[in-house]
Amino acid sequence: PRHARGHTMASTTNELPKRDAHRRGIRSRARAVRRLAHPKMWWCTILVAGATAWTLTHTGINGQVWQTASGTRLLVDPILVGDLTFGDLPALYAARPRRRLPAALREELLAGRHVDGVVLTQGLPDHAHAPTLRSLRLAANQPIVGPPSAADLVAKCGHGAAFRPLRHGDRVRIADVDVEALAGASVGPPWAVRENAVLATGGGERSGLFYEPHGDIGEDSARLRRAVRGRAGVLVAPAVAQRVAGVFDLVKGARELRRLAEDLGVREVVALPNGDVDATGAVAAFVSEVGDVDAAAATLRRAGIRLRRWDDVGQALEVGDQEEEEEEHPARLT
DSSP states (O other), X not given: OOOOTXXXXXXXXXXXXXXXXXXXXXXXXXXXXXXXXXXXXXXXXXXXXXXXXXXXXXXXXXXXXXXXXXXXXXXXXXXXXXXXXXXXOTTTOEEEESSOOOHHHHHHHHTTTTOOEEXXXXXXXXXXXXXXXXXXXXXXXXXXEEOGGGHHHHIIIIIGGGEEEOOTTOEEEETTEEEEEEEOOOOSOTTSOOOEEEEEEEXXXXXXXXXXXXXXXXXXXXXXXXHHTTTEEEEEEOSSEEEETTTEEEEOOHHHHHHHHHHHXXXXXXXXXXXXXXXXXXXXXXXXXXXXXXXXXXXXXXTTOEEEEOSSTTBEEXXXXXXXXXXXXXXOOO
């Protein structure tokens, strides 16, 4: 199926656009050497060798599919079956994406077709979703990687042998992609070990992708700069805060997103719409969204950072190919 920037992955086959990775590689090599079209810089030739783009598809809540230029695909924090509940207590809280993934595409992912591995960032149900994990049909060479907090659940769902725990600082290779865990969100008491943020590199990409589903890496920004700065070109994180009981931001918003992007040194951010759900239950009334994506985009624009967004589940975005965008639109930031 045709896949281009902003196109939805709904076609007669509902297959993920793996074949287009080769075509993007050809286009990237074709623009490897380009002369700047600027009246004062007519003499300047720049090298853009191997310019590539990540292809990111939103599958609902935190769920995504990441595809590299080489065609490697990672299924990330998937929620593909049933509702999201905590402790299997829907009377307290139950949520589902406002828009559902096409059934054929959902079945393709659950069957593990064209999936090289699964990445979980937390052990909580909105990342390690038991109904989805029980339904995944993975081969022996399709690993599941995630924080130690997810190990017991993954084992109970039948994938204990496939699970590879990732502690902060650990790195594992899936196909030709390196997945590295760093300290991410704090979702428990102050003394609890933080969950994972993830840096993915390789796969034929010029720069990596950094993902933190709560936009929260704590106060140690110097540590993050040392570990990641210069290695990531794209950040995936929320742009809209989710506030609990009017006082506590469980998921961070625009201000923290800008700080995180600046710490990482990225120039492109993808807004993760993990609050785009219909929720019911006694707790649902105490969770509210604060801010909006347009305001976040304006905040980032002032720092010279471009914000991208998914308009629908199943939509694929090409991100990280900055050279093409900047040369065609040198003055445009968003």
